[in-house]
Amino acid sequence: MLAAAIELFNRKGYDATSIGDIAESLGVTKSAIYHHVASKDQLLAEALDEALVGLEAAVRAAATADGSAHDRLRLVVRRSVEVLVAHQPAVTLLLRVHGNSETERSALQRRRTIDADLAGLVRLAADEGVLRRDLDPDLVSRLLFGMVNSLVEWYRASGPVSVDQLADAISTLAFEGLAAT
Amino acid sequence: MLAAAIELFNRKGYDATSIGDIAESLGVTKSAIYHHVASKDQLLAEALDEALVGLEAAVRAAATADGSAHDRLRLVVRRSVEVLVAHQPAVTLLLRVHGNSETERSALQRRRTIDADLAGLVRLAADEGVLRRDLDPDLVSRLLFGMVNSLVEWYRASGPVSVDQLADAISTLAFEGLAAT
DNA sequence: GTCTATAAAGCGATAGAC
DNA sequence: GTCTATCGCTTTATAGAC
Structure with a gap:
C-alpha cells in the first residue's frame, strides 16, 4: 500500500493524489485504506x-x-x-x-x-x-x-x-x- | 498576478495552491482573478x-x-x-x-x-x-x-x-x- | 478487513450587482 | 474591475453494517 501511494505521489503529486486514487489502484475502497493508516x-x-x-x-x-x-x-x-x-x-x-x-x-x-x-x-x-x-x-x-x-x-x-x-x-x-x- | 501565482505554485505546489490563495496574496477576491484569466x-x-x-x-x-x-x-x-x-x-x-x-x-x-x-x-x-x-x-x-x-x-x-x-x-x-x- | 453511506469542508468557476 | 453569493463537484475522514 505504501509503495502504491509513493508511486502515485510521484506521478501525480502529493496533493493531486486522493485517497480514492490510492484505493482504486489497489482495487479497494477508501475506507479500506483508512483501516490501515490514520491519514x-x-x-x-x-x-x-x-x-x-x-x-x-x-x-x-x-x-x-x-x-x-x-x-x-x-x-x-x-x-x-x-x-x-x-x-x-x-x-x-x-x-x-x-x-x-x-x-x-x-x-x-x-x-x-x-x-x-x-x-x-x-x-x-x-x-x-x-x-x-x-x-x-x-x-x-x-x-x-x-x-x-x-x-x-x-x-x-x-x-x-x-x-x-x-x-x-x-x-x-x-x-x-x-x-x- | 502571474508572478504571484508562480511564486505560490513553487512554494506550495500547483495543486495545493487555490485561486483563493492567489487572490489573498494580492489582496483581492477570487472573482477578480477570474476577470483576468479564464482558468x-x-x-x-x-x-x-x-x-x-x-x-x-x-x-x-x-x-x-x-x-x-x-x-x-x-x-x-x-x-x-x-x-x-x-x-x-x-x-x-x-x-x-x-x-x-x-x-x-x-x-x-x-x-x-x-x-x-x-x-x-x-x-x-x-x-x-x-x-x-x-x-x-x-x-x-x-x-x-x-x-x-x-x-x-x-x-x-x-x-x-x-x-x-x-x-x-x-x-x-x-x-x-x-x-x- | 472491507464495504456503503454520509458528514463537513474546500475547490474551480460563474452570475449578477455596483 | 472588483465585489457578494452561490452552484456543482471533489476531497478527507468517519459511522456503522457485514
Missing part, C-alpha cells in the same frame, strides 16, 4: 522516513570509514547513488518536498542535516589539498549532489546503465572532468 | 511558456553560434544558467511539471525537444575528440544539465555568488573536474 499525511511521513534512513546511513558509512577525506567523499557519492537507486521512489518524493506541512518541514530539517554533513566532507577533502582551490567547497557540494540527486528524474534501474556504471560516470565527471586528457 | 490552468500555461521561450532561445543561440561544438557546448551551459537565474521562478515551475494535464504534457514535449538538442550538442563535441571517450554522451548530457537544473532548488541571485561566478564554477567542475592539477 494521508501518515503515508507521506512513512515514505519520507524510508528515504531519510537510507541517506543518513550512506552519510554515516562515509563519515566512519577509514581513509582520506577524499576517499570518503568518493565513497559517499557512490553510496548516495546506490541508495537513490535502491529507494528511488521514496527518495524522489523526498527531493520534491517543500515544507508544506509539519511532516514535510520535519523531513526537510533531516535533509538539511545530511546536506550539511556532505558539505563538511567536501570541505575536509579540500583542506587535504586534493581538490582544486579555485572552487568554493560549499558551492561544489551543492553542484555535486545536485547532479547526483537529478538522477531520480530520469534513471531507470531496468535501463541500459547499471548502478555501478552510473556511479563510475558521476565520479569520473565530477573528479576528472569531461575534457579529454 | 487556473491558463496561469500555469503562461508561466511554463515564459520558461520554455527562454530556454529555447538559449539552445538556439548556441546552435547558430560560430565556433567548435565544444565552444558552443560551453556557451549553452552558460546561457542556460543565465536563463535559469533570470527566469528562476518560471523555470523552477517547469522543472517540477510531470505531465498531469494537457498543458503540462505540452510543456514536457517542448522540454524534451530542448533536452534532445542539448544531447546532440554533447555528441557533436564528443565527435570532435575534445571530450573523453569513456563517458556516453547521452549520459553526460543528463548529468551535466541535471547539475545545471538543480540550481533552481538553492540558488538565490541576491546571495554571495554572482551569475558569472556560478556559470564559471559549473563549467570548471564539468570540463576540468574537481581534482587538483
Whole structure:
C-alpha cells in the first residue's frame, strides 16, 4: 500500500493524489485504506522516513570509514547513488518536498542535516589539498549532489546503465572532468 | 498576478495552491482573478511558456553560434544558467511539471525537444575528440544539465555568488573536474 | 478487513450587482 | 474591475453494517 501511494505521489503529486486514487489502484475502497493508516499525511511521513534512513546511513558509512577525506567523499557519492537507486521512489518524493506541512518541514530539517554533513566532507577533502582551490567547497557540494540527486528524474534501474556504471560516470565527471586528457 | 501565482505554485505546489490563495496574496477576491484569466490552468500555461521561450532561445543561440561544438557546448551551459537565474521562478515551475494535464504534457514535449538538442550538442563535441571517450554522451548530457537544473532548488541571485561566478564554477567542475592539477 | 453511506469542508468557476 | 453569493463537484475522514 505504501509503495502504491509513493508511486502515485510521484506521478501525480502529493496533493493531486486522493485517497480514492490510492484505493482504486489497489482495487479497494477508501475506507479500506483508512483501516490501515490514520491519514494521508501518515503515508507521506512513512515514505519520507524510508528515504531519510537510507541517506543518513550512506552519510554515516562515509563519515566512519577509514581513509582520506577524499576517499570518503568518493565513497559517499557512490553510496548516495546506490541508495537513490535502491529507494528511488521514496527518495524522489523526498527531493520534491517543500515544507508544506509539519511532516514535510520535519523531513526537510533531516535533509538539511545530511546536506550539511556532505558539505563538511567536501570541505575536509579540500583542506587535504586534493581538490582544486579555485572552487568554493560549499558551492561544489551543492553542484555535486545536485547532479547526483537529478538522477531520480530520469534513471531507470531496468535501463541500459547499471548502478555501478552510473556511479563510475558521476565520479569520473565530477573528479576528472569531461575534457579529454 | 502571474508572478504571484508562480511564486505560490513553487512554494506550495500547483495543486495545493487555490485561486483563493492567489487572490489573498494580492489582496483581492477570487472573482477578480477570474476577470483576468479564464482558468487556473491558463496561469500555469503562461508561466511554463515564459520558461520554455527562454530556454529555447538559449539552445538556439548556441546552435547558430560560430565556433567548435565544444565552444558552443560551453556557451549553452552558460546561457542556460543565465536563463535559469533570470527566469528562476518560471523555470523552477517547469522543472517540477510531470505531465498531469494537457498543458503540462505540452510543456514536457517542448522540454524534451530542448533536452534532445542539448544531447546532440554533447555528441557533436564528443565527435570532435575534445571530450573523453569513456563517458556516453547521452549520459553526460543528463548529468551535466541535471547539475545545471538543480540550481533552481538553492540558488538565490541576491546571495554571495554572482551569475558569472556560478556559470564559471559549473563549467570548471564539468570540463576540468574537481581534482587538483 | 472491507464495504456503503454520509458528514463537513474546500475547490474551480460563474452570475449578477455596483 | 472588483465585489457578494452561490452552484456543482471533489476531497478527507468517519459511522456503522457485514
